[in-house]
Amino acid sequence: MSYSIEGKTAIVTGAANGVGLSIARHFANKGANVMFADMDENRLAKECGANEDGDNMRYFAGDLRERLTLANLLSATLDAFDRVDILVNGARQMLPSDPLDIEDTSTETLLGQNLMTALRLSQIVAKRMIKQTNGDSERPAGSIINLSSIASRCTQPQLMAYSISCAALDQMTRSMAVEMAPYRVRVNGVGFGSVMSAFLKDMLKAQPDYRKEIEAHTPLGRIAGPDALTETVQFLASDASGFMTGQVLTVDGGRTLLDPVAAPAH
Template sequence: MTDRMSLEDRVVIVTGASRGIGAGVVRAALDEGASVVAVARGREALDAAWGAEERVRCVAGDVADTDAIIDALDAADDLGGHLWGLVNNAGINPYYHPITETPLAEWDDVMRVNLLGASAFSRACARVMIAQERGGRIVNLGSVAGLTGLPNIGPYNASKAALDAVTRTLAVELGPHDILVNTVAPGTVATEMVEDLFNANPALRERLVAKSPLGRIGTVGEAVGPIMFLLSDAASFITGHVLVVDGGRLAAG
């Protein structure tokens, strides 16, 4: 029986790849036989995580920077195989205050990485996938924040809601090329970014756990699994979808 989760002889680009969910996706993709281009801002962290991996090429740069996109595509070409997948995982959420107290510069910071960076990478990779005529997968990392009105992180909420719209639009535009585009929208997952937020707001963890039907926050592995599914042949009739992975938090109201 064919393993429909296999990524053998395929190349996947993962942004935000030095830690958290991104690092988890890199490891899982390698385990499924893929070669991976790992993209993140910090060269040192990238090399520490993936420098010893033969089937990984590390690209240090800002996801909204054209040079980083060009370098990532060059690295994908160097790995051989064909460019099959893009996981737009890079994202920031460093601010925590009401919209009425949010400077416009903070909106620019968040939108540039979370929305423009993902859109620019998607555009560039889609062009390559179309030219290859072998289909492909794009998975955007959204958030339940894009589906709700969580207080004090307005720019982040807006960036993720906008990314969902990009997902749906790309799914329609790229469908004729058998390029499937979906969003995975995690709830609260124990990543370094979330831990930083908890450290700045200690009561926030307790509130979120209390509202979860499962009584806990998610693990990185629990977010990685759905991403890998959407990258695989097993998800060959799913596109334009926002897959919520939140332990039932939205269902609980």
């Protein structure tokens, strides 16, 4: 079965840089209509603004933690492309946390950004996907893919809040998959590590020694580029994965096979 997504419409959040940008570009290159969404309007304009008048690329800038912004994102997508078939929840944030500091708000912050934003956008997009089937009980409605991290199951120093938010996102993926199955909306995830995300890129600039440490604890011996997830996400978005839902695929170069507690999981 083909992995084709040609002619489908996708919303990709976190699309201004890193992994989200790679996925959005890849989808556009494969013939999908793509709405690049992120908070950073300048980066969006730089990355895809030159193609704003093209047939299959648009961008939307706004704070996706706000409910009205999410509604506006969906409206902008429908105005541009008339429908939505794929949602990639790629907007993520990572913050250090101190479990002994009762004033530390990182857990609330990351649950809001990494879990609630994905949940709320998934809900309104799923409703639109279901509506588009026009009552056809055999027609696939759409595919939602949540980008998570192996931090959801690897205990890492100073990353408690991030790990909690990723674990919650993985459970949301499974729970929503069950709830959406009768409506033929599939929900899957990708938990990745040892991949050059925007956060990891910035971290390695500040602490270059981390590169050797990450590589040493990754069986494939390298940090993958941000495009390492594109084919996996395309598979989950396509009809080739039509009987797959509620799964969180691991893409980490074998990192979780070793799992020493002190090694960074990015």
